[in-house]
Amino acid sequence: MAYPNTATLVTFPSGTVHGGSTVVAAMPLPGGVVGLVTDTTPFHPLDHSWPDQPGDSGTVEFDTVDADTGEFRGxxxxxxxxxIGAVSPQGEFLLGEEIPVRRGDPEWVWLVVHLAELREMDEAGAAAQELVGRAVVLRADVERRAALSAAHTGCHLLALALNEALAERWRKQARSDALGSPDFDALAMVSSRMDEHASTDRYRIGKSLRKQGFDPEGLGDALAGVTTRVNARLAGWIAADAPVRVEAPGPELTARRRWVCELPEGTASIDCGGTHVARLGELSSLTTSLSLSGDGTELVAVTVPKRT
Known part of the structure; x- marks a missing residue:
C-alpha cells in the first residue's frame, strides 16, 4: 500500500469545522472502520504523545457538490x-499508541487518520484502496468541538491562575509562565485530560519539585483559600472577554502551534496543539475545584467551563 510522503494539512487551529478534501490513503482497521487520510482536514486528532484533547468526531461525505452552501447529493x-498516524523511515504505517516517537519527528511522515464507518456504502465490499482519489467533505461535530474547545481554554487559564495563587510557595527562582509567575503547572504536571464537561489536571508534588524550590508545607490547610483566589482570577478573566487565537507557522500537522490570549495582565502564550474558543466571553463561567491526596503528593484540579 502506498502512503503519503507529506504531512496532512490542518485547518482546525483557526476554528474551522468543515471543508472539502481528497482521500490520499485508506486502510481497513480493526473494529470495522476504515482509516481515511485526506490531504487537508478540519478534524483535530488525538495526539499519541500528549493525549489531552480527544479527537474530533463527525461525518465524511462523498460526492458532495458544495461544502459552503450545504447542497448535498452523495x-x-x-x-x-x-x-494521528505516521509512516516510519522504513515505510511502515503505525497508528496512535503504536508510534514510538513524538509527533513532529522529521524522519517520519505525520498524518491525520479519520476512523470512518463505511459498512453501509452504496459500493459495499469495495476495497479501501478504491477510495483513494475520491473527493470528500469532512464535517466535525460542531457542538462537541465547542465543548472540547471550552474545556481546553479553561485548562490553560487554570494553569495561569494556579501558578499565580501558588507563587508565594517558591523558595528558589523557578522558570516563569507567560505572566511572570513561577510555572508550577509546567514543572509539576503529570497529565491533562479534557472531555466535553471539564478538564482534569494532575500535578506531582514530590522530591523533584521540592528540590526545585516549591514548599508544600500546609498546602492542605490552605487549599480552600488557594481555590478561592484561583476562581476569582478566572472570573475576572472571563468578564474581560479577552480574545483567543492559535498561532502556527504553517498548516502542517507537525507545525508548532501556540495558544495566545490577550489577558488584561498581558499576552499569555502556551504551546498547544488543540482547539479553543475565540473569545473568553463565549464562557459564562469557569470554576475549578482543587483536591490534595492524603499523602500530599498529588494535586488535582477539575475545571468546569459553562458556555453562553
Missing amino acids: ARYPVVDCV
Whole structure:
C-alpha cells in the first residue's frame, strides 16, 4: 500500500469545522472502520504523545457538490474518532499508541487518520484502496468541538491562575509562565485530560519539585483559600472577554502551534496543539475545584467551563 510522503494539512487551529478534501490513503482497521487520510482536514486528532484533547468526531461525505452552501447529493458516513498516524523511515504505517516517537519527528511522515464507518456504502465490499482519489467533505461535530474547545481554554487559564495563587510557595527562582509567575503547572504536571464537561489536571508534588524550590508545607490547610483566589482570577478573566487565537507557522500537522490570549495582565502564550474558543466571553463561567491526596503528593484540579 502506498502512503503519503507529506504531512496532512490542518485547518482546525483557526476554528474551522468543515471543508472539502481528497482521500490520499485508506486502510481497513480493526473494529470495522476504515482509516481515511485526506490531504487537508478540519478534524483535530488525538495526539499519541500528549493525549489531552480527544479527537474530533463527525461525518465524511462523498460526492458532495458544495461544502459552503450545504447542497448535498452523495453519501454521508460517521467518523467516530480521529487519531494521528505516521509512516516510519522504513515505510511502515503505525497508528496512535503504536508510534514510538513524538509527533513532529522529521524522519517520519505525520498524518491525520479519520476512523470512518463505511459498512453501509452504496459500493459495499469495495476495497479501501478504491477510495483513494475520491473527493470528500469532512464535517466535525460542531457542538462537541465547542465543548472540547471550552474545556481546553479553561485548562490553560487554570494553569495561569494556579501558578499565580501558588507563587508565594517558591523558595528558589523557578522558570516563569507567560505572566511572570513561577510555572508550577509546567514543572509539576503529570497529565491533562479534557472531555466535553471539564478538564482534569494532575500535578506531582514530590522530591523533584521540592528540590526545585516549591514548599508544600500546609498546602492542605490552605487549599480552600488557594481555590478561592484561583476562581476569582478566572472570573475576572472571563468578564474581560479577552480574545483567543492559535498561532502556527504553517498548516502542517507537525507545525508548532501556540495558544495566545490577550489577558488584561498581558499576552499569555502556551504551546498547544488543540482547539479553543475565540473569545473568553463565549464562557459564562469557569470554576475549578482543587483536591490534595492524603499523602500530599498529588494535586488535582477539575475545571468546569459553562458556555453562553
